[in-house]
Structure formats: C-alpha cells, structure tokens
Amino acid sequence: MKIPIHTPSRSYNVHIGQGDxxxxxxxxxxxxxxxxxxxxxxxxxxxxxxxxxxxxxxxxPFSVFVMPGGEACKTFEQYLAAQTFxxxxxxTRKSMLFAFGGGAVGDLTGFVASTxxxxxxxxxxxxxxxxxxxxxxxxxxxxxxLGKNMIGTFYQPEGVIFDIEFLxxxxxQEVRSGMAEVVxxxxxxxxxxxxxxxxxxxxxxxxxxxxxxxxxxGIRVKANIVAQDEEEHGVRKFLNFGHxxxxxxxxxxxxxxxxxxxxxxxGMVYALLLSEKYGQISRSFTKEFLLFAICNKYPVESVxxxxxxxxxxFMQKDKKAEDGELQFVLLKDIGKPFxxxxxxxxxxxxxxxLRE
Ligand code: NAD
Ligand code: ZN
Numbered sequence: 001m002k003i004p005i006h007t008p009s010r011s012y013n014v015h016i017g018q019g020d021x022x023x024x025x026x027x028x029x030x031x032x033x034x035x036x037x038x039x040x041x042x043x044x045x046x047x048x049x050x051x052x053x054x055x056x057x058x059x060x061p062f063s064v065f066v067m068p069g070g071e072a073c074k075t076f077e078q079y080l081a082a083q084t085f086x087x088x089x090x091x092t093r094k095s096m097l098f099a100f101g102g103g104a105v106g107d108l109t110g111f112v113a114s115t116x117x118x119x120x121x122x123x124x125x126x127x128x129x130x131x132x133x134x135x136x137x138x139x140x141x142x143x144x145x146l147g148k149n150m151i152g153t154f155y156q157p158e159g160v161i162f163d164i165e166f167l168x169x170x171x172x173q174e175v176r177s178g179m180a181e182v183v184x185x186x187x188x189x190x191x192x193x194x195x196x197x198x199x200x201x202x203x204x205x206x207x208x209x210x211x212x213x214x215x216x217x218g219i220r221v222k223a224n225i226v227a228q229d230e231e232e233h234g235v236r237k238f239l240n241f242g243h244x245x246x247x248x249x250x251x252x253x254x255x256x257x258x259x260x261x262x263x264x265x266x267g268m269v270y271a272l273l274l275s276e277k278y279g280q281i282s283r284s285f286t287k288e289f290l291l292f293a294i295c296n297k298y299p300v301e302s303v304x305x306x307x308x309x310x311x312x313x314f315m316q317k318d319k320k321a322e323d324g325e326l327q328f329v330l331l332k333d334i335g336k337p338f339x340x341x342x343x344x345x346x347x348x349x350x351x352x353x354l355r356e
C-alpha cells in the first residue's frame with residue numbers, strides 16, 4: 001500500500017508492506033544507483049536483531065553506521081560522530097542515507113542528512129510503531145540538555161518504507177509507546193476510530209492486519225495536516241497534542257527513561273483535563289481515557305516523581321512557550337483540536353487534578 005505525501009518542498013510515498021523491503025527499495029533503484037555512496041544509519045539494538053535479515057534483503061552495496069539505542073543517539077556527540085563517519089567514507093553531495101530504526105534513529109539521521117554538505121537525500125526505514133509519526137512529515141532533531149528536539153530542521157525524506165516484519169521484535173513497552181501516537185492521531189481527528197482503539201484488549205494485542213490499518217490511518221491523518229502546513233505555522237501544531245506536558249515529563253526524567261509515547265499519553269490525559277474547561281470534553285470521558293491508559297500500563301503514577309514547579313520549568317522551555325503563557329493544543333471535542341494560551345495557575349490546577 002502506498003500513501004502519497006505532498007508538501008510544498010517535496011512529494012513522496014510512504015509504503016506499508018510485509019516482508020517486502022527488497023521489492024519496495026527497488027522502486028527507488030534508478031535514484032539509488034546514481035548515488036556514489038549509500039550509508040545505512042541504525043542503532044545497536046535494531047542491528048543486533050536484524051543485521052542478517054537486512055543485509056540479505058538490501059539490494060545495493062552499503063556501509064553501516066551503528067549508534068547507541070534510543071535517545072542516546074539524538075546527541076551532539078552522535079551528530080558529530082556521524083558527520084565524521086560520512087567524511088571518512090568520502091561521502092559527497094551525491095551520497096545518500098537510509099535511517100533503519102525507530103524515531104530516534106530517524107530524527108538523528110534526518111538531521112545529519114539535512115546538514116551534511118547542505119543536504120543529501122534520505123529514505124526512512126522505520127522499525128517502530130511510533131515511527132509512523134516520526135518518519136513522515138520531515139521534522140528532524142537532536143536534543144539539548146535544556147530541552148528535547150531543540151536543534152533541528154524541516155527536511156522531507158525521499159521516501160518511507162514500512163516493512164511491518166521489523167515490528168515483530170518490539171517489546172511491549174515500545175508497542176505501548178507507538179500506540180500512544182496512534183491514539184493521538186485518533187483524538188485529533190476521529191471519534192469512531194478513537195472508540196475502536198479504546199476498545200482494544202489490554203496491551204493492544206495487534207495482529208498484522210490491525211497494525212497495518214492503524215499505521216495507515218495515522219499516516220493519513222498526519223499527511224493531511226502536513227500537506228496544509230509543512231513548517232508548523234498553523235494546523236501542524238495540532239500534532240503536538242499531549243506533547244507540552246509530555247515533553248516536560250520526558251525531560252524531567254532524563255531522556256530515555258520514560259518512552260516518548262508513555263510521556264505523550266500522560267500529556268494527553270493532562271490536555272484532556274485542560275480541554276474540559278474550553279470545550280465539550282466531559283470529566284467522565286477524561287476518566288474513561290485515564291482508565292484506558294492505566295489498563296495499558298502507561299505509567300501515569302510516575303508524575304509523582306516531580307513537583308509542579310519542576311515540570312512547569314520544562315514546559316516553559318518548550319519551544320511552544322510564548323510571553324510567559326503556554327500555548328497548549330486542546331480539544332473542543334474529539335476530532336476538533338485548537339490552540340489555547342494557558343496561564344501558570346491554570347497549569348497548576350490541572351496538574352493537581354492529574355495527581356488526584
Ligand atoms: P527509538 O528509536 O528510541 O526506539 C525505541 C527503542 O526500541 C530503542 O531502544 C530502539 O533501539 C528499540 N527498537 C527500535 N526498533 C526495534 C525493533 N524493531 N525491535 C526491537 N527494538 C527496537 O524510539 P521511537 O519510540 O521509535 O521514537 C521516539 C523518538 O521519535 C523520540 O526521540 C521522539 O522525539 C521522536 N519523534 C519524532 C517525531 C518527528 O516528527 N520527527 C514525531 C514523533 C516522535
Ligand atoms: Zn510525539
């Protein structure tokens with residue numbers, strides 16, 4: 001299945017399939033054979049599991065750059081190490097990169113691709129459910145000690161190839177993490193779909209058909225938004241639903257201790273509580289959603305590790321902060337996101353509610 005993505009800077013396809021990496025990559029054959037070097041970026045966890053399978057099905061000569069797993073690859077050190085590797089490999093503007101891994105590998109590789117010799121092409125080969133979000137839309141970034149994703153670019157890939165065979169090894173915590181972004185796409189777009197997701201058995205229990213269907217649905221929601229607003233001047237902000245509080249939690253814990261999706265799920269409960277004041281979200285819906293989060297083992301109780309002041313400080317550093325007030329994405333109703341400035345005292349009241 002192919003989902004076309006159209007942005008002002010580039011149009012490309014997201015391919016979703018099963019066990020067909022080799023075939024799907026060959027659709028880029030003409031483009032790839034014109035490159036002087038092909039470099040695959042991956043992380044040590046993914047490479048440990050898939051080195052043989054990948055090498056067998058990747059139909060072109062390549063060199064590989066292996067990074068530490070998770071957020072540990074989204075650092076200045078890894079960025080520098082990656083650029084050094086490309087220079088040592090004698091890469092040029094005619095070279096290209098593949099990002100084989102989750103969102104962290106995708107974000108780092110995208111940032112490297114966008115800056116190496118002012119930009120070389122990249123194809124994303126995502127290996128997590130979460131990456132249905134991160135691999136599409138062209139945001140790239142590394143982290144800074146003072147904030148997550150603070151250093152980055154908008155840079156669209158040449159294409160995205162999702163082979164769901166690579167998702168089979170995902171631990172439960174990473175399935176949970178990825179499904180949080182799927183749920184986010186439902187919350188901001190579609191009540192019926194959200195209901196379906198909330199009725200899945202605990203820990204989601206996804207088969208191949210459901211996995212492909214949810215990836216496709218999420219990507220279509222994102223594609224539609226990114227087509228209207230590539231660089232987040234307007235509607236693209238809606239994709240940050242749950243992320244202001246979520247990013248603060250992630251940063252407070254130290255990157256990587258709480259998965260991105262776990263943090264976003266808690267952030268979405270927080271954003272729903274805030275939404276009750278501004279729209280038609282009822283307390284009973286928020287409670288139902290909280291129960292859904294708890295049943296799927298999202299660590300909502302971990303909020304107790306920090307006090308409000310600590311989290312607020314991180315929220316203020318978030319790039320969405322303006323003039324002391326925080327800009328949140330809220331819901332008028334399911335599927336109806338909007339942005340709203342929220343004062344510190346409202347943030348604190350809501351934080352108290354979440355801890356009850
Ligand atoms: P990740 O890349 O850190 O992967 C999570 C963990 O799973 C890592 O330890 C990784 O080694 C391991 N892993 C990956 N694939 C595996 C597989 N198939 N089998 C077993 N283990 C596997 O994280 P992620 O959850 O995919 O992505 C999170 C990152 O994505 C965050 O840094 C977040 O900021 C970023 N993100 C970016 C965007 C964007 O638009 N650019 C959107 C959402 C999230
Ligand atoms: Zn996210």
